[in-house]
Amino acid sequence: MTSQETIAIFDKYVIGNYRRYPVSLVRGEGSYIWDAEGVRYLDLFPGWGCNLIGHCPPRVSQAVSEQVGKLIHVPNTWYMEAQGLLAKALVERSGLDAQCFFCNSGTEANEAAIKLARLNGKPKGRYKIITMLNSFHGRTYGALSATAQPKYHKGVEPMLAGFQYAPFGDLEAATKLVDAETCAIMIEPIQGEGGINLPPAGYLEGLRTLCDQHGLMLIFDEVQTGMGRTGTWFAFQNFGVEPDALTLAKALAGGVACGGLLAKRTVADKLVPGTHAATFGGNPIACAAALATIDTIEKDKLLPRAEHIANAFRARFEALQSRCPLIQQIRIKGTMIGVELSIDGTPIVDACLKRKLLINCTHGNVIRLLPALNLPDDALHAGCDIIDEVLLGQKI
Numbered sequence: 001m002t003s004q005e006t007i008a009i010f011d012k013y014v015i016g017n018y019r020r021y022p023v024s025l026v027r028g029e030g031s032y033i034w035d036a037e038g039v040r041y042l043d044l045f046p047g048w049g050c051n052l053i054g055h056c057p058p059r060v061s062q063a064v065s066e067q068v069g070k071l072i073h074v075p076n077t078w079y080m081e082a083q084g085l086l087a088k089a090l091v092e093r094s095g096l097d098a099q100c101f102f103c104n105s106g107t108e109a110n111e112a113a114i115k116l117a118r119l120n121g122k123p124k125g126r127y128k129i130i131t132m133l134n135s136f137h138g139r140t141y142g143a144l145s146a147t148a149q150p151k152y153h154k155g156v157e158p159m160l161a162g163f164q165y166a167p168f169g170d171l172e173a174a175t176k177l178v179d180a181e182t183c184a185i186m187i188e189p190i191q192g193e194g195g196i197n198l199p200p201a202g203y204l205e206g207l208r209t210l211c212d213q214h215g216l217m218l219i220f221d222e223v224q225t226g227m228g229r230t231g232t233w234f235a236f237q238n239f240g241v242e243p244d245a246l247t248l249a250k251a252l253a254g255g256v257a258c259g260g261l262l263a264k265r266t267v268a269d270k271l272v273p274g275t276h277a278a279t280f281g282g283n284p285i286a287c288a289a290a291l292a293t294i295d296t297i298e299k300d301k302l303l304p305r306a307e308h309i310a311n312a313f314r315a316r317f318e319a320l321q322s323r324c325p326l327i328q329q330i331r332i333k334g335t336m337i338g339v340e341l342s343i344d345g346t347p348i349v350d351a352c353l354k355r356k357l358l359i360n361c362t363h364g365n366v367i368r369l370l371p372a373l374n375l376p377d378d379a380l381h382a383g384c385d386i387i388d389e390v391l392l393g394q395k396i
């Protein structure tokens with residue numbers, strides 16, 4: 001089918017809750033993707049962060065093919081080898097004395113974390129959770145209530161009770177919100193959708209201390225930062241601040257739907273039978289894909305690539321900034337890359353698409369790239385050349 005034919009079917013049969021580019025994508029390989037007309041695009045935002053090791057990573061494709069021929073789905077009333085091995089692999093790489101729960105998406109992982117925080121706080125009558133302004137935790141009601149951005153609440157209020165919001169980076173504000181009913185603080189160690197916002201020095205450490213002082217759970221939403229994107233398996237390892245629980249999804253299974261909660265044993269035992277579940281959670285296909293993802297990151301030595309890619313983009317964008325006054329700030333950690341502009345970023349994304357480059361704009365004016373860890377250097381520079389051309393071509 002041509003892109004136009006697919007679009008015509010969507011117009012008639014698919015609910016229009018997404019703004020879509022007028023292109024039907026049919027095939028991907030590494031950092032490239034092709035449309036129905038055979039046009040190739042360089043993808044610096046592969047799968048909204050899900051394809052951290054590129055499109056169709058060979059080991060993941062193979063593991064999934066093998067798994068579908070053996071066992072596609074069994075419920076969590078049974079033991080499954082792949083789920084057990086994945087939990088072990090994640091816990092070992094976290095260095096935490098923890099256990100895992102699996103689901104299918106980031107929002108579900110956060111629902112699990114929110115429930116765990118409440119179950120843990122319940123004996124002391126605690127249920128409130130502090131989250132940060134400009135956070136993004138997902139679209140289901142618990143995670144949406146945790147997401148401190150009014151634009152996502154508009155029209156679907158009231159939100160779940162008990163969420164309080166502090167500005168990201170402001171330890172004093174978070175401290176002021178803690179009361180006898182607070183059970184947890186939940187935060188993205190680096191805000192993604194909110195504009196690639198890095199935590200100020202000492203901030204995460206301060207939150208850890210605050211949680212310790214008041215007996216609160218510290219939850220890191222690592223849905224976007226996790227699985228090596230920041231150069232360590234989990235972003236918390238960059239900052240040396242251990243959370244009590246962390247959530248994963250996006251890149252966890254190399255592009256296959258998979259979410260997870262890693263919780264320290266001190267709290268994990270509150271999730272007893274009957275408290276939480278996900279029918280498809282931890283299914284053999286997703287877990288086989290996740291194990292192959294971990295295998296690929298290790299065998300291809302991709303963790304150190306994060307810093308290499310960060311440095312290369314930083315050098316390119318700093319060079320561009322000296323010639324382009326539209327660039328206000330460059331924020332980079334590993335393959336989380338944000339370039340804040342003084343103008344709306346949407347036309348920039350559109351202009352890049354015309355030049356067969358896929359990027360993203362978040363928070364109105366932040367160009368966001370979440371490139372794959374195995375993005376080749378020549379592709380990185382080809383992408384930067386296009387961004388240079390587009391930004392330098394803007395009328396000021």
Ligand SMILES: Cc1ncc(COP(=O)(O)O)c(C=O)c1O
Nearest residue numbers: 105106107136137138192223224
């Ligand atoms: C930090 C963070 N948490 C949660 C989510 C929600 O994940 P999902 O769309 O898989 O539900 C996202 C998605 O962008 C995210 O970036």
